[in-house]
Amino acid sequence: AQSVSQHNHHVILSEAASLELGCNYSYGGTVNLFWYVQYPGQHLQLLLKYFSGDPLVKGIKGFEAEFIKSKFSFNLRKPSVQWSDTAEYFCAVTPMDSNYQLIWGAGTKLIIKP
Amino acid sequence: DVKVTQSSRYLVKRTGEKVFLECVQDMDHENMFWYRQDPGLGLRLIYFSYDVKMKEKGDIPEGYSVSREKKERFSLILESASTNQTSMYLCASRPVYNEQFFGPGTRLTVL
Numbered sequence: 583a584q585s586v587s588q589h590n591h592h593v594i595l596s597e598a599a600s601l602e603l604g605c606n607y608s609y610g611g612t613v614n615l616f617w618y619v620q621y622p623g624q625h626l627q628l629l630l631k632y633f634s635g636d637p638l639v640k641g642i643k644g645f646e647a648e649f650i651k652s653k654f655s656f657n658l659r660k661p662s663v664q665w666s667d668t669a670e671y672f673c674a675v676t677p678m679d680s681n682y683q684l685i686w687g688a689g690t691k692l693i694i695k696p
Numbered sequence: 697d698v699k700v701t702q703s704s705r706y707l708v709k710r711t712g713e714k715v716f717l718e719c720v721q722d723m724d725h726e727n728m729f730w731y732r733q734d735p736g737l738g739l740r741l742i743y744f745s746y747d748v749k750m751k752e753k754g755d756i757p758e759g760y761s762v763s764r765e766k767k768e769r770f771s772l773i774l775e776s777a778s779t780n781q782t783s784m785y786l787c788a789s790r791p792v793y794n795e796q797f798f799g800p801g802t803r804l805t806v807l
Contacts, residue, residue: 591736616795618798624800625786625798625799625800625801626786626788626798627798628795628797631795672738672739674739683741683744683754684729684739684741684796686738686740687738688736688737688738689736689738
C-alpha cells in the first residue's frame with residue numbers, strides 16, 4: 583500500500599536553529615507533493631507544493647523543500663526558525679494515477695523555544 | 697481567496713444521535729473531501745466526492761455517510777454517533793489535480 587512517512591513526530595528547537603523535517607513516500611510513479619502547516623487553533627494551510635520542474639521549491643514564510651526522486655523524499659527546510667513557526671507540519675502525496683486522493687503523513691509537531 | 701466553511705467549530709452529541717456536519721466552499725471546486733484528524737494518526741480520509749451526487753469511500757468510511765446534492769455543499773452524516781467517533785473533522789475542497797483547501801474543522805465530542 584502507498585504510504586508517507588514523517589520521521590519525527592515531535593521536534594523541539596530553539597529560535598534561529600535550522601530545521602529539516604523528513605518526508606518519504608512509497609510509490610514508484612509520478613507524484614505531486616505537498617507540505618501543509620497547521621498553526622495552533624488554525625486550519626490547515628498549504629506551505630508549498632511540487633508538481634514538476636525545479637526540484638527545489640520555495641514556499642511561504644521562508645520554507646523550502648527539495649524533491650529527491652531517487653530517494654522518494656521531499657524534506658522540508660528552513661534555515662532559521664522563529665517562535666511563530668510552532669505548528670504541526672504534514673507531508674502529503676498524490677500519486678498521479680490516483681485521481682483524487684492525498685496520502686498523508688502522520689504529522690510532525692514542531693515546538694520553537696523562544 | 698478560497699473559502700471553505702464548516703457549520704460548527706464545536707459540537708457535543710450523545711451516543712446514538714444522528715449527526716450532520718456541513719461543509720460549503722465558494723470556489724466552484726469539483727472535488728470535496730471529509731477527513732478526521734486524530735493525534736499521531738494524521739488525516740484519514742472518510743469519504744470524497746469528485747462531482748455532484750458522486751461519492752467514493754475513503755480509508756475509514758464505516759459509520760459515516762455523505763451527501764452532495766449541490767456542487768458547493770458536502771455533508772457528512774454520522775448515522776448513530778459512537779464515542780469512538782469523537783474527533784476533529786476536516787472538510788476540504790480542490791479543483792482537480794491541485795492542492796486542497798481546508799475548512800477550520802469541527803471538533804465533535806460524543807458522550
